[in-house]
Amino acid sequence: MTSSRFDVGAARCDLVIFGATGDLAARMLLPALYFLDHDRRLPEQVAIIGAARSALDDEGWRARVREWVRARVGEAFWDEAVWARFAARLGYQRVDANTAEDFSALAARLGQAPDRDRVFYLSTSPGLYATICQRLQAAGLTAGPARLVLEKPIGDSLESARRINDAVAEIFSEERVFRVDHYLGKETVQNILALRFANTLFEPMWNGRHIEQVQITVAETVGIEGRRSYYDGSGALRDMVQNHMLQLLCLIAMEPPSDLAADAVRNEKVKVLRSLRPLRGAQALRDTVRGQYTRGVADGQAVPGYLEEEGVAPDSRTETFVALRAHVDNWRWAGVPFYLRTGKRLPRRQTEVYIQFRAVPHSIFASAGAPPLEPNKLIVRLQPEETIRLTLMNKVPGLEDRGFKLREEELNLSLTEAHKKVRRRIAYERLFLDIVRGDNTLFVRRDEVEAAWSWTDGILEAWRESGEAPKPYPAGSWGPSAAIALAERYGHSWHE
Numbered sequence: 001m002t003s004s005r006f007d008v009g010a011a012r013c014d015l016v017i018f019g020a021t022g023d024l025a026a027r028m029l030l031p032a033l034y035f036l037d038h039d040r041r042l043p044e045q046v047a048i049i050g051a052a053r054s055a056l057d058d059e060g061w062r063a064r065v066r067e068w069v070r071a072r073v074g075e076a077f078w079d080e081a082v083w084a085r086f087a088a089r090l091g092y093q094r095v096d097a098n099t100a101e102d103f104s105a106l107a108a109r110l111g112q113a114p115d116r117d118r119v120f121y122l123s124t125s126p127g128l129y130a131t132i133c134q135r136l137q138a139a140g141l142t143a144g145p146a147r148l149v150l151e152k153p154i155g156d157s158l159e160s161a162r163r164i165n166d167a168v169a170e171i172f173s174e175e176r177v178f179r180v181d182h183y184l185g186k187e188t189v190q191n192i193l194a195l196r197f198a199n200t201l202f203e204p205m206w207n208g209r210h211i212e213q214v215q216i217t218v219a220e221t222v223g224i225e226g227r228r229s230y231y232d233g234s235g236a237l238r239d240m241v242q243n244h245m246l247q248l249l250c251l252i253a254m255e256p257p258s259d260l261a262a263d264a265v266r267n268e269k270v271k272v273l274r275s276l277r278p279l280r281g282a283q284a285l286r287d288t289v290r291g292q293y294t295r296g297v298a299d300g301q302a303v304p305g306y307l308e309e310e311g312v313a314p315d316s317r318t319e320t321f322v323a324l325r326a327h328v329d330n331w332r333w334a335g336v337p338f339y340l341r342t343g344k345r346l347p348r349r350q351t352e353v354y355i356q357f358r359a360v361p362h363s364i365f366a367s368a369g370a371p372p373l374e375p376n377k378l379i380v381r382l383q384p385e386e387t388i389r390l391t392l393m394n395k396v397p398g399l400e401d402r403g404f405k406l407r408e409e410e411l412n413l414s415l416t417e418a419h420k421k422v423r424r425r426i427a428y429e430r431l432f433l434d435i436v437r438g439d440n441t442l443f444v445r446r447d448e449v450e451a452a453w454s455w456t457d458g459i460l461e462a463w464r465e466s467g468e469a470p471k472p473y474p475a476g477s478w479g480p481s482a483a484i485a486l487a488e489r490y491g492h493s494w495h496e
């Protein structure tokens with residue numbers, strides 16, 4: 001997006017993926033790289049080396065990658081010629097993060113081409129990030145333009161995030177660190193920047209004088225999908241709110257950056273995070289709701305409750321749902337609540353930003369016995385379909401004896417329809433290109449991660465101290481009724 005520090009076309013780069021046999025590599029990372037190759041966007045000189053503990057050789061890993069990619073991209077995009085080109089880039093090195101010799105072997109392999117850039121992509125447990133960086137350094141692999149990519153989560157609290165960030169900073173300068181939040185790689189999320197800053201229409205009204213409330217919903221129908229060991233120690237606040245949802249909130253709430261340069265954008269986002277009113281103690285208990293799904297129905301199928309999922313302790317207090325009311329304490333947003341809601345096993349997959357404008361100051365239609373005017377709403381649906389809808393009050397055609405009959409109607413822009421022929425890209429495609437290019441605009445800076453943890457830590461602490469269990473909600477519902485009550489207490493209701 002901005003002028004690159006590294007020359008992408010000429011990129012001669014070894015991309016080493018740690019966690020190369022893991023779920024993310026299988027579902028997202030390798031399919032995204034294949035798609036880039038398919039579209040001739042992956043520079044010729046990019047090699048991909050899988051690193052993991054499994055005892056595999058190049059051929060063994062290639063065979064697995066072939067299966068993953070084929071299953072993910074489908075027959076429409078599967079092409080043997082592309083696969084042959086892609087497979088030629090793939091190699092595998094067995095690396096146990098705790099074994100120094102394995103890093104020497106990796107260095108020996110990479111050392112065969114010392115003129116190449118190196119990118120180390122860590123898709124392992126964050127507990128290994130510091131060790132891997134230290135071992136990479138000890139093996140002489142971090143000099144020159146080496147870059148480091150870190151998957152979320154960066155820790156599970158401010159303190160652990162700082163520890164990881166400190167250890168990383170000893171070895172990699174910040175501009176060489178790419179912290180992934182895959183929501184930023186989604187075109188629909190980037191389109192929020194276009195909607196706000198490539199149009200003059202909304203910006204003058206984008207503030208508390210004109211906006212009554214904002215809601216951000218990330219609803220999923222899936223459960224924990226075999227990720228118990230990660231999820232059970234994490235929960236919805238850490239898994240979704242601390243990162244994806246706060247990033248969405250930042251893009252909605254931030255001031256216009258001067259351009260798309262990495263620091264221009266990230267400076268504005270971090271100001272929003274630092275303006276979040278702390279949610280602690282009694283206030284946090286009042287303005288947050290956490291839930292845990294019980295047995296119910298999802299996507300038409302009977303599904304078990306969270307406590308019945310394999311491996312989950314029968315007394316687990318991990319939340320699979322969070323609803324909360326936040327405030328951004330600055331001039332633009334004073335007095336505007338931001339409602340955030342996310343959960344697993346909700347009735348449908350739906351990622352959406354809902355902006356409700358203030359009511360008209362005086363209705364000239366009121367005396368005619370008409371129902372109250374609905375306020376205008378801007379609804380940006382990001383998933384599964386991409387639409388931008390604006391509701392307006394309209395006159396219903398007809399001859400009224402007195403006054404007007406009015407109804408709310410929508411201006412509806414379906415971006416899915418408008419760009420029907422364009423393949424929906426995996427978010428990681430954009431992110432990989434930016435990593436190779438060295439552009440960190442769509443990656444999260446250290447201070448952002450820490451500001452986000454600092455805010456969510458307050459909530460986690462309040463929950464811990466209260467000793468309360470999450471409220472149950474049946475799978476297939478919109479969460480505990482307390483979430484509805486939370487919005488209603490302030491005269492609002494969730495948009496569904």
Ligand code: BG6
Binds near residue numbers: 220383
């Ligand atoms: C991940 C979370 O970061 O995002 C998952 O760990 C969640 O729990 C996923 O399901 C949602 O991503 P998407 O792209 O499907 O909205």
